[in-house]
Amino acid sequence: MYNCQPLLDRLTHVLVKTGAIEEFSMKETPLEKIKFCLEKEVIYDTDIKINLRTEIQDLLNALYEKCGDHGKSQDFALQAKNKGSKAYLKKKDAEALNNFTECLSLAPTESTILPLAYANRSAVLFQMGRYEEALQDMNRAEENGYPAALQHKLLTRRCHCYLILGKEDEAKASFDICKKHSRVIPPESKEKYEKAVADLEQKMMDNTLIRKVTNCQDVLHDPSIIKGESSVVKYMTSAFELRVNDKYGRHIVASDDVSKGSVVFMEKPYAAILLPEYHNSHCHTCFTPATNPVPCKDCRDVIFCKEECRDLGQKWHQYECGILHILSSVGIAHLAVRFCDITPKLWSIDTMVTESFILMFVSGITSKHSVFSNEKNRILFCRDEVIEGRVAGVGKNGVYNGTDWAEGYRAVYHLMPHFNKCLPEDQLQYCLAAILLTNAVYDKTDFRKHSEDVMKNDRLEIAEFASAIMRHIAQLVSNAHAVTQIMASSCGDFESCCLELRECLRVTKLRYGSESIELAHELLKFSDVLTLASVSND
Known part of the structure; x- marks a missing residue:
């Protein structure tokens, strides 16, 4: 298992000791901070020149030499x-x-x-x-x-x-x-x-061999959201409302009483990854145990439970194949890359969305009136879209987190990154990790080739894409969830599933098949403000 954290820690130490962290802190936007890291060279201990970008590239070159071990x-x-x-x-x-x-x-x-x-x-x-x-x-x-x-x-x-x-x-x-x-x-x-x-x-x-073999695997009944789905927030019960105020910001309030154990949210994640310890035992697409797996056709690191999952997974694995050991070496930042890995499919000619547009969207270099549309006159969104009268993340159709891909990414993008509230040292580490991952994806995959509109300036392009990854890293620190495994009883009823709850607030988050569901953990009364508990099950 490779670990890039020692380099990130060392470079952070260097910038703190030389005082360069203060200059870094003065940069206002994430894009400016990324560019600072790409261009900065400091003198450490009176005579040692340290170029941040060169240090990152040297580590990557060493990791690239190991790529053959994964083919x-x-x-x-x-x-x-x-x-x-x-x-x-x-x-x-x-x-x-x-x-x-x-x-x-x-x-x-x-x-x-x-x-x-x-x-x-x-x-x-x-x-x-x-x-x-x-x-x-x-x-x-x-x-x-x-x-x-x-x-x-x-x-x-x-x-x-x-x-x-x-x-x-x-x-x-x-x-x-x-x-x-x-x-x-x-x-x-x-x-x-x-x-x-x-x-x-x-x-x-x-007829000595003929006998019926029954499938003794427990089958869970499909859960359903109590009181039906909200017309405003996709995948949420209509017993809840989305509100905004100065105290809580965007938040959910119970508009009706909800009993304990009720399913209040149920959705598939926008993106998900396996933890490294499960790379060789679980399907990388649907995350079920791969009891009879099929491998990736090009690398030895990834398995799938069946050919259909292998085909579905290709839309993101093509940008991770052969470098999973690098992506996994920076922890949750791998999931930030996955957000972007599943996006290039949306940048194809079919949807008329270009790389430069998405990069402008996520890195904040568009004007307030920059919008794009396809041949069907479907208006696409940009980072600085005018949202007066609408909650951030809610589309023009009035729905938050809709089934359309653009609506889904809008909701993801508007998750709070809390970047400016992070310590400068943490901000720096997010930037360095994003630069490392961007270079790995660009150097070793066809990510750039599959983009429709590639910018001319290589350094600017890397900075923009790294800022997108960095935003997602910051978001994931406070928004990512580890899944909880459901252990069904012999009767196979959903209601009798056993969970070991390590932390319990008002809503419990767990996984049901490929869906993420959330259950009311206590009686919720009208006007109650919700909090979410992350639950683990060993």
Whole structure:
């Protein structure tokens, strides 16, 4: 695990000791502070010149040398495959499963090892009684070019799986394919194969294998928001109102009594990331445990629970692939990058939103009247949009955090960063982290190529994008939430889910599938002002 914090701490110490932190504090806007960090050189201890940008780049260059350790490797994939084969022969199924999964993450996309590893993992899964997953891996092996000379191994195994699962129609169709394949079986495998087919035929006649396998996984009932959804704040109960005053700023007030345990908010996060300790165990798109994962096609660091999640995740992973070890090294700042990673998709020709527009939006360099529209005359927003008569974050349609992407980002952007209330040392660290991450994304991904309108001045461009990341870092310090896992009881009822509450105020935040939901933790009465509790569950 890499850690960039020592460099950030050292540079902060240097600016404090040299007094340059005072000059930094005098800069008024986040963009000015970013530019200061990009250009500043100080003399430390009378004769040591320290250039902040050079120091950051030197660390990045060292981390770039490690990028090869996070890419694909034919040799390492073969080693993992051989370990898996040995473990399988020794009946060490769990060990073999891990080895073959590791092999899949390491194997290059066009490697001949890839289909063999899927086939081998299917054999382990079959041995472990995980027949549905075994079928998945057999299909994956074939899709990735499994050798025709070995096809017979998959055919009989697939037929066995269908029989055990009680899928009689599929079993019969699969058995017919097995019989036809006897004509093309290699001579050295023919006798063994025909015996296996005859054995299958006998079992089908005797019905000795056919049995229904039920899914014993608990299923949670879909929760619903009490009293319906608010017409003003998307994903919030209509029993609450959004208000603004000098004491609380933007806040939520109960306009009706709400009983304990009621679902009062339910929404998907605008962006989310896995903590590093779960990178190899959970899907990077839907965050469920990846029991039978598929790997990223280009790096070894990321897994997905299924191909659909891999395809969905590509919209952001294409800008993180191969540098996850760098992004993860700065903690929550990785999530700030993810905000921007999912935005370039919105900067395409389809939506007529350009990079320069979004950068102007987030870095505050537009005029008050700068607006853009697409061919459908849909007005897009900018940072300094006139919001008189509207609460910050509320769109022109009067809805806060609407389903439209622009409405969603408007709500995210107007979360309070509290940047000016931070200590100068903290502000400096946010700036340095943002510059580091911006350079990594620009240097090692196609982020810039996929933007429609790239500014000419490289330094200015980096400063603008870094200021966007920095704003999100500051927002996340006070707005990010760690998810809480729901443990369902045997009856599977949502109401009986068990939570260990470490902190409890008025509203409890937790995760339900891919949704984030919030429950009233105590009786809320009319005019009560709400507070949120972040809850952990170990």
